[in-house]
Amino acid sequence: MxxxxxxxxxxxxxxxxxxxxxxxxxxxxxxxxxxxxxxxxxxxxxxxxxxxxxxxxxxxxxxxxxxxxxxxxxxxxxxxxxxxxxxxxxxxxxxxxxxxxxxxxxxxxxxxxxxxxxxxxxxxxxxxxxxxxxxxxxxxxxxxxxxxLPVDRGDRNNVWVRDGDNLIAVESIRGRGDAAQLSGVTINERKNQSLVAIVTGDKGRRDGTGWRIENARRFDVASGKLTQLGSIRVADGVRPDQFTLATVDADGMSFSALAEAIDDLKAAGRPTDALxxxxxxxxxxxxxxxxxxxxxxxxxxxxxxxxxxxxxxxxxxxxxxxxxxxxxxxxxxxxxxxxxxxxxxxxxxxxxxxxxxxxxxxxxx
Structure with missing residues (x-):
């Protein structure tokens, strides 16, 4: 026909x-x-x-x-x-x-x-x-x-990401890429969905594929003991953009940009069904x-x-x-x-x- x-x-x-x-x-x-x-x-x-x-x-x-x-x-x-x-x-x-x-x-x-x-x-x-x-x-x-309009330098507040079973929360992140700086870092170490320890640090910066946390302290939940760790390296494989994607406005993004943001959020362990x-x-x-x-x-x-x-x-x-x-x-x-x-x-x-x-x-x- x-x-x-x-x-x-x-x-x-x-x-x-x-x-x-x-x-x-x-x-x-x-x-x-x-x-x-x-x-x-x-x-x-x-x-x-x-x-x-x-x-x-x-x-x-x-x-x-x-x-x-x-x-x-x-x-x-x-x-x-x-x-x-x-x-x-x-x-x-x-x-x-x-x-x-x-x-x-x-x-x-x-x-x-x-x-x-x-x-x-x-x-x-x-x-x-x-x-x-x-x-x-x-x-x-x-x-x-x-x-x-302020210049968007990638600053975000109250962001969390997932690193395996661990949850990482930061009070603020400033800058983009390898120049990103973290403030008020809290790492919730978990095992089998149960909280094992809490690691806190004042500041963090990019260190290779991970992050270098300064003045770190570890609180063991079982013993109640607080240990001073000094400078430690954590979150190997967690990218800076996983921190900077605090909020995503689907209406304000093109199809390709939103698809990329969804991929990043999935890698960060965040729910993406609504997006x-x-x-x-x-x-x-x-x-x-x-x-x-x-x-x-x-x-x-x-x-x-x-x-x-x-x-x-x-x-x-x-x-x-x-x-x-x-x-x-x-x-x-x-x-x-x-x-x-x-x-x-x-x-x-x-x-x-x-x-x-x-x-x-x-x-x-």
């Missing part, structure tokens, strides 16, 4: 795709304007409250906040663009004409789904190149209450643009007999919004550890893909 035969004619396919894309981005533009204006009402006062800030800082905030709004509301815009396109096609009896020519429901929707795939690819690239950087920078700017769910959602989130034509298809078929265009459009919107609710719920459950990462990221997509197919087949009947 020729794959091109699955689509309507080239003219009809381009016509439908153009309608879909124009309406999607027109709705997105309107949403961004309104939501950005509302957001500025609450944030502009905080921005201007910092001495020396003015219009330039307000526009800087807009430049970083707008990509976040686009990322959040692009799927909603695709849903509404789909429903508007299909409703107009059906109202003008164009869907009836396509069905009368022998096209199936899937063939009628094919141009919109291909256009949705293009939107998904553009959305993924935009999220990777623009949104992740804007989110990271804006989060740092908010922490300093819209003042000058893995967010990692795979960087794919499943943009791909929801392919799902929207299927969920909104209820607005395209069966209207000639029922005459309830508005009701069917509302049903399409309800299905789409229910998907977004389920998607956010699954991510929340993934963050709590109740859902495995792949289920949290892909479960709602696959579920509503099946629901959309079922509704489409039922509606076409």
């Amino acid at each position: 020729n794959f091109a035969n699955f689509f309507p004619s080239r003219t009809i396919s381009l016509y439908m795709a153009k309608m879909f894309v124009v309406r999607t981005f027109a709705i997105l533009g309107a949403l961004v304007l309104v939501l950005q204006a509302l957001d500025l009402l609450s944030e502009s006062g905080k921005i201007l409250a910092y001495a020396g800030n003015g219009d330039a800082e307000v526009w800087r905030y807009v430049g970083m906040r707008t990509p976040q709004i686009i990322e959040t509301f692009l799927p909603f815009s695709v849903l509404l663009g789909t429903i508007l396109t299909l409703s107009q096609l059906n109202q003008n009896s164009e869907v009836i004409a396509m069905k009368a020519s022998g096209l199936s429901a899937h063939q009628v929707l094919a141009p919109l789904m291909v256009a949705g795939l293009v939107v998904a690819v553009v959305s993924f690239g935009f999220n990777e190149r623009v949104v992740a950087r804007a989110t990271s920078t804006l989060a740092q700017w908010k922490k300093v209450e819209y003042g000058p 893995e769910g967010s990692l795979w959602h960087k794919f499943s989130g943009p791909l929801s643009a392919i799902l929207m034509p299927l969920l909104g298809a209820v607005a395209a078929f069966g209207l000639a007999r029922s005459g309830k265009l508005f009701v069917r459009a509302v049903m399409g919107m309800a299905l789409g919004f229910l998907y977004f609710v389920a998607d956010n719920f699954a991510l929340a459950m993934g963050n709590l550890g109740a859902y495995p990462p792949l289920v949290a990221a892909w479960g709602p997509f696959l579920l509503f893909l099946a629901i959309g197919e079922a509704v489409l087949l039922k509606t076409e009947e």
Whole structure:
């Protein structure tokens, strides 16, 4: 079977795709304007409250906040663009004409789904190149209450890593790589998950593949004896980046950077299920643009007999919004550890893909 035969004619396919894309981005533009204006009402006062800030800082905030709004509301815009396109096609009896020519429901929707795939690819690239950087920078700017951004030298506080059965906690780490300096080091020596001894030290520095701890002291739990050890070498194989990865903001990192951070956290013995769910959602989130034509298809078929265009459009919107609710719920459950990462990221997509197919087949009947 020729794959091109699955689509309507080239003219009809381009016509439908153009309608879909124009309406999607027109709705997105309107949403961004309104939501950005509302957001500025609450944030502009905080921005201007910092001495020396003015219009330039307000526009800087807009430049970083707008990509976040686009990322959040692009799927909603695709849903509404789909429903508007299909409703107009059906109202003008164009869907009836396509069905009368022998096209199936899937063939009628094919141009919109291909256009949705293009939107998904553009959305993924935009999220990777623009949104992740804007989110990271804006989060740092908010922490300093819209003042000058500090230079990130890799300083972290209250960090712990695992070295075999032992747990290592440091009050602070400054610098990166082999130049990293530890302060307030505590090593919990464990055997068979039981605490055997506690080693503390004032400072630590990189020593080959391990760490040199100064003024070390060892407290034996069984005997209650405290022993002065002086300078000792510990944690062979523990890398500096395992200390510096104290917190990871999945929204502020690209796919490759987040995948690398997850690998480092796994090596440090930390749980990563929530981050893995967010990692795979960087794919499943943009791909929801392919799902929207299927969920909104209820607005395209069966209207000639029922005459309830508005009701069917509302049903399409309800299905789409229910998907977004389920998607956010699954991510929340993934963050709590109740859902495995792949289920949290892909479960709602696959579920509503099946629901959309079922509704489409039922509606076409």
